[in-house]
Structure formats: C-alpha cells, structure tokens
Amino acid sequence: MKNNNNLFEEKNIFTPELYVKGIYIAAQTGTDVFVKRENAEQCAKASAIIPLRRGSIYVIRFDSKPDALRVGVCTSDPRALKDGEGMSGMKKPNTPYYEGETPDYCDFMYVPQTEGEYLVVYTGEKMPEFFIGDNPILIGKDTDDLWWYAPEQKDLFGNADSWGNWAWTSDEVLEHIYEPMRAKHPDYITRRWIGKDETGKYDMWSYIFEPKDFEQVLFITGGIHAAEMDGYLGLARFFEYMVDSDGSHAGLHYLRTKVKIVLIPIVNVGSASGKHLRENLVGADLNRDFEARSQAETLNTIWLFRQYEKQLAAAIDFHTSKATTLDLYYQFQIQSNAASCWLKTINHIYEYLKDKGLTNEPTDLSYIPGKYDKSDAYLQGYFYNHFGVPTLVAEHHHLRWYPMHSAENMQLAVDFYGNFIIQTALAKLKLIK
Ligand SMILES: [Zn+2]
Incomplete structure (x- = not known):
C-alpha cells in the first residue's frame, strides 16, 4: 500500500524454525479442530507454531495462497505432545476462514485472551510465504x-x-x-x-x-x-x-x-x-x-x-x-x-x-x-x-x-x-x- 498505512508498526515474528513438521490440525468428526503429532520428522505435514503473548494483536497474512489452511489456538505448547497424541478443545481464532478449502483471501488476526497460548497454522505440505505480525498493544489498558x-x-x-x-x-x-x-x-x-x-x-x-x-x-x-x-x-x-x-x-x-x-x-x-x-x-x-x-x-x-x-x-x-x-x-x-x-x-x-x-x-x-x-x-x-x-x-x-x-x-x-x-x-x- 502506498501511503498513510502506518498507524502502527508491525513486527514480523515469523521465522522458518517456527514451521514444525509432524504437528498439524486435522478435522475430527463433529466440530472440533484438533492437533496431532504423527511420526515427528517423517511426517510431511507441518504447521507454524507461534507462542503468543497477551497484550499483543497478531495479524497473519499470506503472500500466496496456501495449499490448505486450518487454524487453531491451544493453551499449551503442542510441541510437547508425544507421538500419536492429540489435543482437543482448541479455540478458533477470529477469522472468516479457518478450515476447509482455502479461499483466495485468508488473512486473519487473533488477540490472545490468556497468557501462554499458542497459535497453530496448518498450511499443507508446502510452507507458503507468510507474514505473522506482532503488534505490541496492551488491550484495553x-x-x-x-x-x-x-x-x-x-x-x-x-x-x-x-x-x-x-x-x-x-x-x-x-x-x-x-x-x-x-x-x-x-x-x-x-x-x-x-x-x-x-x-x-x-x-x-x-x-x-x-x-x-x-x-x-x-x-x-x-x-x-x-x-x-x-x-x-x-x-x-x-x-x-x-x-x-x-x-x-x-x-x-x-x-x-x-x-x-x-x-x-x-x-x-x-x-x-x-x-x-x-x-x-x-x-x-x-x-x-x-x-x-x-x-x-x-x-x-x-x-x-x-x-x-x-x-x-x-x-x-x-x-x-x-x-x-x-x-x-x-x-x-x-x-x-x-x-x-x-x-x-x-x-x-x-x-x-x-x-x-x-x-x-x-x-x-x-x-x-x-x-x-x-x-x-x-x-x-x-x-x-x-x-x-x-x-x-x-x-x-x-x-x-x-x-x-x-x-x-x-x-x-x-x-x-x-x-x-x-x-x-x-x-x-x-x-x-
Ligand atoms: Zn448502513
């Protein structure tokens, strides 16, 4: 964007190390979105795991359309799961698109409600171009x-x-x-x-x-x-x-x-x-x-x-x-x-x-x-x-x-x-x- 789009400075916090193989979000029967881990490094499926701070607003943008897209938030680090373990009770962030077929437009934002939340973004087997911005704004205060x-x-x-x-x-x-x-x-x-x-x-x-x-x-x-x-x-x-x-x-x-x-x-x-x-x-x-x-x-x-x-x-x-x-x-x-x-x-x-x-x-x-x-x-x-x-x-x-x-x-x-x-x-x- 060419002008004036600068009300806040956004910091890009995404690094390739945050893209972890073996952890992904799968659709379960019913409405749950789920995190699993299967065969760790051998598993082709991978997600970005973003540790979040309360007091920030996170904006996620894709420069290109990802192969797939599922997004969830969990209250403990999914990397600590053992092989084959799943985590239920994930929250869905505030996004118009969080599961199913990827639309052309799939940017979204999230505000952590509690301390120690993790954002999990499954984008398919190929890592797309990502932007995850951290805006350190104290909500409310x-x-x-x-x-x-x-x-x-x-x-x-x-x-x-x-x-x-x-x-x-x-x-x-x-x-x-x-x-x-x-x-x-x-x-x-x-x-x-x-x-x-x-x-x-x-x-x-x-x-x-x-x-x-x-x-x-x-x-x-x-x-x-x-x-x-x-x-x-x-x-x-x-x-x-x-x-x-x-x-x-x-x-x-x-x-x-x-x-x-x-x-x-x-x-x-x-x-x-x-x-x-x-x-x-x-x-x-x-x-x-x-x-x-x-x-x-x-x-x-x-x-x-x-x-x-x-x-x-x-x-x-x-x-x-x-x-x-x-x-x-x-x-x-x-x-x-x-x-x-x-x-x-x-x-x-x-x-x-x-x-x-x-x-x-x-x-x-x-x-x-x-x-x-x-x-x-x-x-x-x-x-x-x-x-x-x-x-x-x-x-x-x-x-x-x-x-x-x-x-x-x-x-x-x-x-x-x-x-x-x-x-x-x-x-x-x-x-x-
Ligand atoms: Zn009107």
Whole structure:
C-alpha cells in the first residue's frame, strides 16, 4: 500500500524454525479442530507454531495462497505432545476462514485472551510465504487512559426535552446542528458544496474541521443509508462535543486542536429528506455502488475523498444496523496496520458493554473484520483497494438493547462513534511522538 498505512508498526515474528513438521490440525468428526503429532520428522505435514503473548494483536497474512489452511489456538505448547497424541478443545481464532478449502483471501488476526497460548497454522505440505505480525498493544489498558465517556444523552423523538428529531430532513440536520457550529467557529469549520444527489434536487455538503496546526487528516462519512438516523445524528452529537472541547479530555482535545476532519454528515441526502430509506431516491444502495459508480452521491463522495486522498490517515464510514443478536459489528481491513487500533477500540467497547451488563458473548465471535474489504462495491473496499487508505465501517445497533431513537441508544452511538474517531487519531499520534 502506498501511503498513510502506518498507524502502527508491525513486527514480523515469523521465522522458518517456527514451521514444525509432524504437528498439524486435522478435522475430527463433529466440530472440533484438533492437533496431532504423527511420526515427528517423517511426517510431511507441518504447521507454524507461534507462542503468543497477551497484550499483543497478531495479524497473519499470506503472500500466496496456501495449499490448505486450518487454524487453531491451544493453551499449551503442542510441541510437547508425544507421538500419536492429540489435543482437543482448541479455540478458533477470529477469522472468516479457518478450515476447509482455502479461499483466495485468508488473512486473519487473533488477540490472545490468556497468557501462554499458542497459535497453530496448518498450511499443507508446502510452507507458503507468510507474514505473522506482532503488534505490541496492551488491550484495553492503553485506551482506558484516554477513553472518552459521553455525558448523559437525550432522545431523538423531537419533544421539548429531546436533543433532536429523527425525522429531520438532511437540510434540517445541518440547520439545527452543523450550521450553528460553523457560525460559532468560522475560523475552524468551513463547508463545501460537493454536488447534487442523483435526482438533482438535493444538495450534498461536506464540513471541514481544520485546526491551525493540524498533524493528520481523517475522512468521515455518515448516512450513506438514510434509514440510519440514530447513526448520523449520534455522529453529529459527537461533533458538538469535539468542537466545544475545553481541554479537559486529552483525546478529544487532540482531535479539536491537531486533527483535520473532512466530514460528509449525510451522504444519502435525498432519502434522508423525508423517506429515510436505506436506498437513495432512485432505489440504489449507495454502499454497493462504488465499483459501478453509477450514482451522483457515490461520485461526489469519491471526488471529495480524492481531494484529500494523499493525506488521509484513515477513513471511517458510520452506520446503524438492524442486528438484534450481534453485540458488535465492525468491518476493516485486517491487512492494514490501523486494524490494531480498531481491534483495540472494539475490545474496549466490548468491555464497556460487559460492564453495563449488556453482553456476555465472547468478544471474538461478535464482530467480523475483513468480510467486505475485498469488494470494490463498498466504500470501504474501494477506498482501501484503490487508494490504500485504511477504512473502518462501524455499525451501531439501534434495535439490539433499547428502542430506536431513545436516549440510551444515543448514548451508545455517541460514545462508540466518538471513541473510534479519537482512538484512530491517537494511534497516529503515538507514532509521531
Ligand atoms: Zn448502513
């Protein structure tokens, strides 16, 4: 990747000595993945055995497609097994592909949950070109210091004591939220007209938050699906806090004083102006249009992105999901170094939900990194595949725990959206210093 893909330094910890003959993962009857050892050095089958440390994020990439692929994690060193012994109860790492036929795309990542775990990667009889990166990031701990907790939120029902109204048109969102911000801070916030929607009736606007001495640039989009009001309004609420930062939170203040943010508050402006559908007013799902680029909204978004493309540290596309069973749903390129920062943030969100009694699901089963990142049809895949900018899709579940448009939902949206932006910026800061 050519630019900006440097939020974290990754260390390649793979050495050929870690590729051990005689140990491999075999499919057992049922669902278990299993480690065995047969005839030691005589056995052609071999796996990479990687001792892991808690406090690191591991990213595994293949330069070429391996002959086979099975991945598991065990809690003791499989090299200590005797001939013919097996080990059951292996965990599956968080990967879209961990067994069966090898797909073209099979990169994955893993975060050890306990000390003393071993990652076992069986790749067939020929050792492929491998990259196993160790990102020494303390999970949770180093975001704790600078985690931003949003003040108590109000709802979006449009009542006298509400913060806003979910039914606002896109122009009303600008008029109620973004325009007063811009009027208050004319030296910091500017806006730019970026074109009309596909019907030619509605204007698309971008807001640019530019501190005098900025150190980095982020590109942020909301409302590409106009049915996701709690999402783009939660985002707007976060920007109010950022703009009025008094310096008491170092992360928020870093954003306010050192980060230029190029924002499209609502991409799907036509549908957000009344109908509030996922699709735009001619029925196109804009977040499936980036390969075809058939819609004005898509072209306007790409045009704006390309004005800043060379400077961008990352892009974030905020969504709201109807998922009622998933706790977390985030997509990003696990090949990009920004993945560490985002995984760390997701992990923190998971701990936050657990503290609130909202989840008991194991964290590594409830989000799916990497699923869409190879597809150019999505904003996310298009930005990364063509321009090398790490891109996160962050979904907020407005039906998972609380009623739509409720104060509780706003609380989660503002907290989580805000912290993704803050932590993404801080990750880069750690490299600068
Ligand atoms: Zn969406």
